[in-house]
Amino acid sequence: MVDQEKFPTPDLDLRALRVEYGVDQGDNHPDLDTDLDETWLIDGWEPLLRNWIEDATSAGMIDPNAMVLSTVEITETGPRPSSRTVLCKGLSPEGVTFYTNYESFKGRQLTRTPYASATFVWPAMGRQVTVRGPVHRIPAEATEAYWHSRPRGSRLGAWASEQSRPIASRADLDRRMDETTARFAEVDDIPVPPFWGGFQIRPETVEFWQGRRSRMHNRIRVTVEPGNADVSAMKIERLQP
Ligand SMILES: Cc1cc2nc3c(=O)[nH]c(=O)nc-3n(C[C@H](O)[C@H](O)[C@H](O)COP(=O)(O)O)c2cc1C
Missing domain, CATH: 2.30.110.10 (Electron Transport, Fmn-binding Protein; Chain A)
Structure with a gap:
């Protein structure tokens, strides 16, 4: 059973979603006169x-x-x-x-x-x-x-994650991040x-x-x-x- 509260749009009609390009789409559209x-x-x-x-x-x-x-x-x-x-x-x-x-x-x-x-x-x-x-x-x-040029948090994240490898839980992932943060606590310039x-x-x-x-x-x-x-x-x- 699909959880109706989490997923409240079961009737979305994908076939009806359609955009006509080359006509005004509103504020986010660039100059339409150029081809x-x-x-x-x-x-x-x-x-x-x-x-x-x-x-x-x-x-x-x-x-x-x-x-x-x-x-x-x-x-x-x-x-x-x-x-x-x-x-x-x-x-x-x-x-x-x-x-x-x-x-x-x-x-x-x-x-x-x-x-x-x-x-x-x-x-x-x-x-x-x-x-x-x-x-x-x-x-x-x-x-x-x-x-x-990367923020400190992104550098720590790169060290902490064995990207694409499975991990048992979110808690395990957070623990890896905590360990990495502690490991580099005294390091200004994370390599x-x-x-x-x-x-x-x-x-x-x-x-x-x-x-x-x-x-x-x-x-x-x-x-x-x-x-x-x-x-x-x-x-x-x-x-x-
Ligand atoms: C908007 C957006 C930007 C992303 N940018 C990067 C990125 O620059 N480098 C990167 O490794 N993953 C990026 N990701 C995460 C990847 O889509 C992907 O989940 C991750 O790299 C693992 O991919 P893989 O298992 O196929 O190697 C981004 C995801 C999104 C949604």
């Missing part, structure tokens, strides 16, 4: 992705840099993808950076199969961006520089855990999606030549929606 086209990509994918994250930030969205990261495991019975959200914490023409526990489920998958797809989605703005490409660990100095750091996705393709009326959306895909940062070497294509 994404191939010319927006002439300086490469990075300035446009940065601009869309900035737009989502100024529109007041929570975690405008959130992206759903998909990794893949090649098992004896075939490939097994998995997805979860991470925050993009670095953007450059070379790639997209996020931080995590290298021993987590995703960390181990990326070590074995260093290839990922990541999707940013801002539904209120009718926009989506997907980057796909090989992944590598960023240099320890770069992780270190980011680590020092980077050896099992924690950044990964960078170096996109081979980046696809920008902008919702339009009657599902006639704009999709522009940039294909980057491996190892060639020159924007004149990239291919820009429009895809059918």
Whole structure:
């Protein structure tokens, strides 16, 4: 029996949830007169992705840099993808950076199969961006520089959690945090855990999606030549929606 007090909306009609993109959605929508086209990509994918994250930030969205990261495991019975959200914490023409526990489920998958797809989605703005490409660990100095910008609580949390491993109870988790807090009580500058750091996705393709009326959306895909940062070497294509 479903607990009616905890879950009071059993009649939600998922089929009726529908948004018409390209028409006024209210305050959170960017300029509707502009129409994404191939010319927006002439300086490469990075300035446009940065601009869309900035737009989502100024529109007041929570975690405008959130992206759903998909990794893949090649098992004896075939490939097994998995997805979860991470925050993009670095953007450059070379790639997209996020931080995590290298021993987590995703960390181990990326070590074995260093290839990922990541999707940013801002539904209120009718926009989506997907980057796909090989992944590598960023240099320890770069992780270190980011680590020092993290609040003390987040640093303690990174040390306390064996991310993705089962734990018997919430009380056990809280105990691990208490032990970690005590361990570093006299330490001002908590060091980077050896099992924690950044990964960078170096996109081979980046696809920008902008919702339009009657599902006639704009999709522009940039294909980057491996190892060639020159924007004149990239291919820009429009895809059918
Ligand atoms: C909005 C949001 C942001 C998140 N950001 C991160 C992040 O930057 N790094 C991270 O390791 N996990 C982040 N998480 C938690 C992950 O989604 C995930 O639960 C965790 O990394 C374990 O994933 P795994 O078991 O597949 O390795 C975030 C979750 C949410 C909902």
